[in-house]
Amino acid sequence: xxxxxxxxxxxxxxxxxxxxxTIAVIRERGFAGTRVSDIAESAGTSQGLVLYHFGSLAGAxxxxxxxxxxxFYVDVDQQLESASGPIERLRLMGELGSGxxxxxxxxxxxxxxxxxxxxDDDARTARESLDRRWRxxxxxxxxxxxALHLFAPADAADSVVRLASLMDGLAIQLALDDPGxxxxxxxxxxxxxxxxxxxxxxxxxxG
Amino acid sequence: xxxxxxxxxxxxxxxxxxxxxTIAVIRERGFAGTRVSDIAESAGTSQGLVLYHFGSLAGAxxxxxxxxxxxFYVDVDQQLESASGPIERLRLMGELGSGxxxxxxxxxxxxxxxxxxxxDDDARTARESLDRRWRxxxxxxxxxxxALHLFAPADAADSVVRLASLMDGLAIQLALDDPGxxxxxxxxxxxxxxxxxxxxxxxxxxG
DNA sequence: GTTCGATCTGAATGCATGTTCAGGATACTG
DNA sequence: CAGTATCCTGAACATGCATTCAGATCGAAC
Numbered sequence: 001x002x003x004x005x006x007x008x009x010x011x012x013x014x015x016x017x018x019x020x021x022t023i024a025v026i027r028e029r030g031f032a033g034t035r036v037s038d039i040a041e042s043a044g045t046s047q048g049l050v051l052y053h054f055g056s057l058a059g060a061x062x063x064x065x066x067x068x069x070x071x072f073y074v075d076v077d078q079q080l081e082s083a084s085g086p087i088e089r090l091r092l093m094g095e096l097g098s099g100x101x102x103x104x105x106x107x108x109x110x111x112x113x114x115x116x117x118x119x120d121d122d123a124r125t126a127r128e129s130l131d132r133r134w135r136x137x138x139x140x141x142x143x144x145x146x147a148l149h150l151f152a153p154a155d156a157a158d159s160v161v162r163l164a165s166l167m168d169g170l171a172i173q174l175a176l177d178d179p180g181x182x183x184x185x186x187x188x189x190x191x192x193x194x195x196x197x198x199x200x201x202x203x204x205x206x207g
Numbered sequence: 208x209x210x211x212x213x214x215x216x217x218x219x220x221x222x223x224x225x226x227x228x229t230i231a232v233i234r235e236r237g238f239a240g241t242r243v244s245d246i247a248e249s250a251g252t253s254q255g256l257v258l259y260h261f262g263s264l265a266g267a268x269x270x271x272x273x274x275x276x277x278x279f280y281v282d283v284d285q286q287l288e289s290a291s292g293p294i295e296r297l298r299l300m301g302e303l304g305s306g307x308x309x310x311x312x313x314x315x316x317x318x319x320x321x322x323x324x325x326x327d328d329d330a331r332t333a334r335e336s337l338d339r340r341w342r343x344x345x346x347x348x349x350x351x352x353x354a355l356h357l358f359a360p361a362d363a364a365d366s367v368v369r370l371a372s373l374m375d376g377l378a379i380q381l382a383l384d385d386p387g388x389x390x391x392x393x394x395x396x397x398x399x400x401x402x403x404x405x406x407x408x409x410x411x412x413x414g
Numbered sequence: 415g416t417t418c419g420a421t422c423t424g425a426a427t428g429c430a431t432g433t434t435c436a437g438g439a440t441a442c443t444g
Numbered sequence: 445c446a447g448t449a450t451c452c453t454g455a456a457c458a459t460g461c462a463t464t465c466a467g468a469t470c471g472a473a474c
Contacts, residue, residue: 011421011471030326032239036462046423047462053421057462108325115322117383118315119237127383154399161387162400165376172375176324176334180368192361193369196403218441218451243432253453254432260451264432 015053018043022064027109031061031116031123062122065113069126071103076137079104086145090194091205093138096167097174097186107175110168135164142198151198159197166193222260225250229271234316238268238323238330269329272320276333278310283344286311293352297401298412300345303374304381304393314382317375342371349405358405366404373400 021043025034036057040047054060079101083089099105113130116123139160145151153159167190173181188206195202228250232241243264247254261267286308290296306312320337323330346367352358360366374397380388395413402409 014421030239030322032237033326035460048423048425048464049421051463052423111318111322111325114379114383115237115318118318119240124383128385131380131385158396158399161377162373162396165380165396166369166373167376168379169372169374169376172321173338173372176321176331178335178338189365189369189372192365193373193400221451242430255434255453256451258433259453 014045014049018045018050018053018060019063019067022060023068023109026061026064026112027106030112034061036060065122065126068103068109068113069130072130073133075101075104076134080137080141086141086148086150087200087205089141090145091191093141093167094187094191094194094206097170097190098183107171110171111175131164135160138164145198145200151200153198163190163194163197166190221252221256225252225257225260225267226270226274229267230275230316233268233271233319234313237319241268243267272329272333275310275316275320276337279337280340282308282311283341287344287348293348293355293357294407294412296348297352298398300348300374301394301398301401301412304377304397305390314378317378318382338371342367345371352405352407358407360405370397370401370404373397 018039022034022039025038025042029038034057036047036050039050039060043050050060051057054063079092079096080089083092096105099107103109113123113127117127118124139156142151142153142156142160146153146156170181170186170189172178174183174186191205192202194200195205225246229241229246232245232249236245241264243254243257246257246267250257257264257267261270286299286303287296290299303312306314310316320330320334324334325331346363349358349360349363349367353360353363377388377393377396379385381390381393398412399409401407402412
């Protein structure tokens with residue numbers, strides 16, 4: 001506890017650097033394509049150190065997963081609390097396609113997570129947790145809007161599932177650079193859907 | 208050309224068996240987890256034969272990809288031509304979540320394809336082609352309905368993209384056995400969205 | 415300054431797996 | 445039946461990669 005903020009090479013920081021490098025490599029090469037040597041190179045350390053800190057490659061990947069989860073939570077909360085009402089908050093959600101934040105909007109990573117969740121239990125629970133939390137945020141926004149008589153969904157729970165799923169589906173096209181899909185169009189299409197689902201005129205949402 | 212339909216062990220059939228085995232293994236273990244030995248075992252042959260027919264593991268995976276593509280086309284056409292009008296056809300599309308056909312509805316395979324498309328060009332083009340074709344089918348059904356004054360979408364092109372994307376998004380949850388998602392709910396949610404998008408009362412669609 | 419534990423390295427190890435290959439089996443042709 | 449091309453196998457080979465490990469280095473405590 002002597003000079004924790006001074007020593008730039010404190011062991012803790014080294015570990016953190018490796019964690020970030022792991023995420024960066026996963027982003028680039030996917031879970032399946034990530035090798036210990038990639039992580040070490042990206043972090044500027046030796047392979048041995050990666051294993052020293054995380055025990056195994058699988059350990060590093062799992063650690064990256066939970067780190068990702070944390071980042072996502074921080075990110076969503078931060079973005080949403082900057083908005084004042086449900087309408088503005090909904091618009092911000094639609095702009096998530098632009099993905100400025102560190103974790104949100106990194107759709108390729110999401111795809112990777114989904115597939116890994118098919119075969120790996122840690123990934124499965126991480127995904128479920130992320131999804132649940134994300135849908136809870138969306139649900140909160142909608143409930144808020146309903147309470148203020150701004151939104152009038154036929155079935156709020158159904159609308160939440162559909163709007164969350166639609167975002168995932170649009171995200172796939174964004175992640176794959178589908179011709180005809182762009183961050184702007186992503187946001188537009190999603191807000192139009194929200195307009196339909198919640199019975200709100202589109203210009204109220206996107207104006 | 209002597210007795211092609213008699214010899215149960217004709218070389219062509221062996222190749223086909225391996226192709227099907229490859230798809231089966233991908234379905235189970237994913238693209239990344241599929242090994243030559245898995246394919247050989249599943250097909251009941253030697254590793255050597257797999258390589259003899261397809262040159263390499265990558266060759267076998269690519270061949271599986273195009274075979275999958277063909278299956279999908281056949282499947283969609285077959286399912287849709289059994290319906291009489293756009294309304295019934297739309298309902299059938301919603302029931303794709305139940306996935307009776309050999310390729311359609313095998314959502315895990317779809318997830319795998321998406322992620323492979325991130326890193327592999329063959330997979331990328333296969334996915335794009337499949338997606339384009341699927342959306343064209345959906346677009347045809349909607350146009351038909353518009354022509355018959357059954358559907359009244361605000362913007363048909365947008366609705367096509369949204370309904371296709373929504374199906375993908377719902378498919379993710381189905382593939383991951385998300386609690387709260389089931390083939391029945393998949394179909395219900397999607398038809399409700401179609402009802403909103405196309406300005407058709409829900410009971411007209413699902414009745 | 416010495417000691418000791420934590421941190422870190424680079425080379426060695428061992429295994430999993432894709433690919434090659436030499437030859438055997440099978441089926442068609444004349 | 446003999447000859448030949450295709451089909452098929454099992455073992456050998458090569459390589460990429462995670463993991464281990466013997467020690468070097470660093471930092472804190474005294």
